[in-house]
Each structure stands twice: as C-alpha cells, then as structure tokens.
Amino acid sequence: MAEDENPERGERIAKWLARAGIASRREAERLIEEGRVAIGGEKVRTPATFVKPGDVVQLNGKQVANPERTRLFRYHKPRGLVTTHRDPDGRPTVFDNLPPGLPRLISVGRLDLNSEGLLLLTNDGELARRLELPSQGWVRRYRVRVNGHPDPYKLSLLNRGITVEGVRYGPIEAELDTKQGDNSWLTMSLQEGKNRELRRVLAHLGFQVSRLIRLAYGPFQLGILPKGAAEEVNGKIMREQLGVDVEKHQDKRRAARKAAAATPPPVAED
Numbered sequence: 194m195a196e197d198e199n200p201e202r203g204e205r206i207a208k209w210l211a212r213a214g215i216a217s218r219r220e221a222e223r224l225i226e227e228g229r230v231a232i233g234g235e236k237v238r239t240p241a242t243f244v245k246p247g248d249v250v251q252l253n254g255k256q257v258a259n260p261e262r263t264r265l266f267r268y269h270k271p272r273g274l275v276t277t278h279r280d281p282d283g284r285p286t287v288f289d290n291l292p293p294g295l296p297r298l299i300s301v302g303r304l305d306l307n308s309e310g311l312l313l314l315t316n317d318g319e320l321a322r323r324l325e326l327p328s329q330g331w332v333r334r335y336r337v338r339v340n341g342h343p344d345p346y347k348l349s350l351l352n353r354g355i356t357v358e359g360v361r362y363g364p365i366e367a368e369l370d371t372k373q374g375d376n377s378w379l380t381m382s383l384q385e386g387k388n389r390e391l392r393r394v395l396a397h398l399g400f401q402v403s404r405l406i407r408l409a410y411g412p413f414q415l416g417i418l419p420k421g422a423a424e425e426v427n428g429k430i431m432r433e434q435l436g437v438d439v440e441k442h443q444d445k446r447r448a449a450r451k452a453a454a455a456t457p458p459p460v461a462e463d
Contacts, residue, residue, distance in 0.1 A: 203245035206230065206237055211318030212260040214297045215252060218322055229253050263317040263437050264296065265426040269418045270312040276303040287312065292423050301325055301410070305389060310335070310407035311415040314423065320437065324411070327385045331411030336370075337379045338404040339395055345369045347398065348379070357397045362390055376403065 203209075210221035210230070222240045224230050230237045231251040232244065244250060250257045270276070274287045278299075287300065291314075301313035301324045315321050323329065348367040355362050366382040381391055392402045408415050412434045418424055431437045 203243040203248070205240060206232070206242045206244050206250070207240040208319055209244040209250065209260065210252075210257070211322065212263075213250075213257055214260070214299060214316035214318060215257060217299065217318045221318070224252065261296065261316060263320055263431070264315060265317075265320070265431060265435070266295070266298065266314045266423045267413055267415070267418055267426065268312045268314050268423040269415060269420050270304050270309055271420045272307055272309045275306050276300050276312065290421065292421070295423060302386065304407060308405045308407065309420070310405075311410055311413065311418075312407070313410055313413060320435070324435075329411070330384060332382050332384055332409070333386050333407060333411075334380065334382045334409040335391060336404075336406045336408055337381050337391060337395070337402055339377055339379065339400040339402055340375060341400050342372055342377050343367075343369060343379070343395075343398065343400055351394065355394060355397070357393050360387065360393075362387060362394055365391075365394065 204212075207218045207221040207225065210216060210224070211218040215221060216224065221230075225237050225240050225242075228236055229252060231254075232242065232248050234249075234251070268287070268291070270287060271290075273285065274290055275284050276287050278286065278288050280286055284306065288298070291298070295314075296316045298314040298316055299318055299321050301315060301321045304310065304312055313324065315324075324331070345368075348369060351365040351367050354364050363383065363385050368380045370378045370380055372378075383390065391405060395402055406415075412430075413426070
C-alpha cells in the first residue's frame with residue numbers, strides 16, 4: 194500500500210489536491226505552507242494531514258470538488274501560448290485557449306512560448322508528476338528546423354551527451370532529414386528534456402532554431418490532431434500504457450462523493 198493511503202485515515206492532503214487537479218503535489222505543499230488550505234474550516238498546517246471520505250476541503254475559502262476519475266488528453270499546442278495558468282506578463286496561455294467543456298487540467302511538463310506540438314494534459318496532478326519523471330524512461334521526439342546545414346557526424350556525437358555552459362545534457366539522438374534552401378529539418382529525440390534543452394544545445398553548435406514541434410511523448414503521438422484541438426485518451430490505453438485502472442478509480446471516487454453528500458457542510462460561526 195502507498196505511504197499516502199490508509200483505509201482508516203484516508204489520503205494525504207497534498208496528494209488529494211493533486212488528484213483533484215488543483216496543482217502538482219509540490220505546488221499543493223506550497224499552498225498548504227501558505228495557509229491557503231483548510232479541512233472542515235480548520236487551516237491545514239502540514240502536508241501529512243489526511244483527508245477522509247466526507248471531509249470538506251477548501252482552498253482560499255472555496256470548497257474543492259472531490260477528485261474525479263483520472264483523465265488524460267492529447268493537445269496540439271500552437272505557437273504563441275505559454276504553458277501556465279496565469280502569466281505575469283499577460284501573454285496568452287494554453288489554459289485560456291483550450292476547447293470548451295474540458296475539466297480543470299494541468300500539463301505534463303511544458304512547451305515554451307515558441308514551441309508547438311504535442312502537450313499532454315491531465316486532471317490528476319499525481320499522474321502528471323509521475324509522467325514527468327526521467328525514471329519513466331519515455332522518449333520525447335521532436336521535428337526541428339534550423340538555419341544552416343548541420344554536419345551529420347557532429348549531430349551523431351550528441352548521442353554521448355554534451356555540456357553547455359556548465360549544464361550537462363544527456364544523450365540526444367539527432368538526424369538530418371532534409372535541406373530546404375538555407376534551412377534544415379532535423380528529427381531529435383531525448384528522454385529527460387531540461388528547460389529549452391534542444392534550443393540551447395543547437396545554439397551551442399552554431400544553429401538557431403526557427404521552429405520546434407513535439408511529435409511524441411512516450412507512447413502518445415501528435416498524429417493528425419489539429420492545432421488547438423484536444424482529444425481524450427481512452428480508458429483501455431490508460432490501463433495498458435499507464436497502469437491506471439480508470440474503473441477502480443471511478444468506484445473509489447464515487448463512494449467518496451456519496452460520503453461527502455451525506456455529510457453536512459460545517460456551519461460558519463457568526
């Protein structure tokens with residue numbers, strides 16, 4: 194049994210908030226430290242606090258709905274959107290431009306402002322955290338356009354890993370696909386994916402990236418999904434690829450909702 198679960202005590206609050214799609218577990222812990230989370234009207238003081246069936250959880254004074262079944266979506270991110278819920282610079286975000294009717298979602302990793310292609314979105318912060326871990330071993334595959342014509346032999350050396358400005362990057366598979374005038378198209382694959390890794394590595398080799406498209410994240414492919422569209426991953430694939438038994442999750446959460454409905458909310462004191 195996972196350390197965060199106990200049939201008698203419930204589930205730790207940070208994990209519960211992550212499954213509810215509020216934030217990643219780490220971000221949920223920060224919300225708790227800031228005193229923004231309460232159970233039954235009482236401020237939560239430690240992420241070790243357990244949520245039991247029927248408990249009323251609040252964030253910033255507003256009730257948080259019980260976690261729904263785990264859902265995962267493929268989304269074709271266009272260029273010009275930042276992967277965040279709120280941008281301090283006022284730039285348009287992925288979450289402001291999703292198709293209507295979707296639940297509250299968080300991203301599995303990120304794509305920067307000028308990158309496009311496949312972005313996985315989920316309502317389960319715990320799942321997002323698991324899929325982001327390098328230990329998952331999933332390959333991220335990209336189509337990259339650069340100005341200039343890279344030497345295929347030098348590209349092959351990236352398979353050994355490379356250090357750029359003191360940052361060590363792991364093995365990168367890079368192949369020269371086509372040349373179009375002054376530009377070249379490459380296919381590049383990696384497992385870890387540090388912040389702006391491909392752009393920095395290629396700049397170190399003397400090539401500026403003019404377009405970067407993510408084609409695949411592990412077993413999930415961009416395919417012919419139109420720009421700006423989102424498509425839900427079905428339960429069969431969730432079970433086969435992620436080990437997520439959607440039906441069991443549904444049963445547990447349905448029971449929790451029934452327990453919550455049978456418990457009256459706390460009465461505020463005058």
